[in-house]
Amino acid sequence: MKKIIEEFRKFAVRGNVIDMAIGVIIGGAFGKIVSSLVGDIIMPAVGILVGGVSFSDLKIVLKHAVMDGSTIVSPEVSINYGNFIQMVFDFLIIAVAVFMLVKGINALNRKKEAKKAETPAAPSAEIQLLTEIRDLLKEQNRKE
Numbered sequence: 388m389k390k391i392i393e394e395f396r397k398f399a400v401r402g403n404v405i406d407m408a409i410g411v412i413i414g415g416a417f418g419k420i421v422s423s424l425v426g427d428i429i430m431p432a433v434g435i436l437v438g439g440v441s442f443s444d445l446k447i448v449l450k451h452a453v454m455d456g457s458t459i460v461s462p463e464v465s466i467n468y469g470n471f472i473q474m475v476f477d478f479l480i481i482a483v484a485v486f487m488l489v490k491g492i493n494a495l496n497r498k499k500e501a502k503k504a505e506t507p508a509a510p511s512a513e514i515q516l517l518t519e520i521r522d523l524l525k526e527q528n529r530k531e
Contacts (some may be wrong), residue, residue, distance in 0.1 A: 418481065425476045445469025 398404065426443075434440045440523035446465040480517070 418477075419485070421480050422477050424475060425480060428474055429476060429480075442469040445472070481495070519524050 412500075430442045434442055446467045446469060448463060448465045450464040452459055452463040
């Protein structure tokens with residue numbers, strides 16, 4: 388049991404886990420923004436374009452609600468396919484945004500790698516010293 392706890396501790400304090408947690412939190416907030424964008428801005432406009440339909444009202448009623456005066460005895464049972472359409476739009480917008488983010492990060496990484504390939508690494512201090520000694524010995528041999 389101690390081995391498992393130690394292994395979990397090593398896993399949990401790694402930088403990648405913390406980065407992932409931050410990503411999940413930001414992703415949740417981003418999801419709420421996208422849901423609002425789709426539900427409050429895009430879907431009403433699409434609804435007007437297709438004839439004034441509110442997508443959140445689209446449903447197939449399987450069983451109507453049973454009422455006794457103003458109280459609900461049995462609630463309505465329905466398939467809310469309008470909400471499903473809205474969630475598909477949410478997903479598509481999030482997928483496109485993540486794709487563009489990953490594409491941008493990959494482009495930056497390619498630029499960094501290309502820059503590294505262009506600039507050769509400076510030789511170490513030992514190599515520089517050996518090069519200087521070699522050059523001095525060549526000069527001495529020429530003078531003799």
